[in-house]
Amino acid sequence: MAQFFSIHPDNPQPRLIRQTAAIVRAGGVIVCPTDSCYALGGQLGDKNVMSRIRALRGVDEDHHFTLMCRDFTEISRYAKFDNTEYRLLRACTPGCYTFIFQATREVPRRLLHPRRNTIGMRIPDQAVVQALLAELNEPLLSSTLILPGEALPLNDPLEIRARLEHQVELILDSGACGLEMSTVVDLTGDTPVVVRQGKGSLAPFGMPNG
DSSP states (O other): OEEEEESSSOOOOOOHHHHHHHHHTTTTTTTESSSSSSSEEEETOOOHHHHHHHHHHHHTTTTOOEEEESSHHHHHEEEEOOHHHHHHHHHHHHHSSEEEEEEEESSSGGOOOOTOOOOEEEEEOHHHHHHHHHHHSOEEEEEEEEOOOOSOOOOHHHHHHHHHTOOOEEEEEEOOOOOOOOOOEEEEESEEEEEEEEESSSGGGTTTOO
């Protein structure tokens, strides 16, 4: 049975953040808010967590996992990027963007896209997940909370509880979070490629929103 924490979206209670971090470190899968929509999360290095999130999502090995990071220092440990890409990151983060990078050797190989050796990275602009990342002092492995066969993420914490309370260890309830996913941008080539247009504006990439 999942624990259910009602947590303030702007001023998360430190006690609940510490308890959440302990559950993550113990190998738990959690549901947490982001600045776009709710996400599944767990410890970066835990193989079982990766397998459970993949099963919950109903995705195969081609699915791009995302590492939610606290800041640029953390991203630079796990992703390869040049000065141009760094300036783009500075303009867009924290915010509703997921960037696909070539991964460094710090990323466990099982998390990488099997043919491209890439990984998704983002710095969310949301107080709860930022507090959790600070407490963990490492990225959180994550994937958008979309269940198999559904087109939109789950948004109502009570519905999430009803549907997942026997499949995750913790649900962080900070109210309705949103249904619009992050914009995904592939930065592995010579120019940025928008893989999925979501909540983040395309203006920083010189493209119209549409």
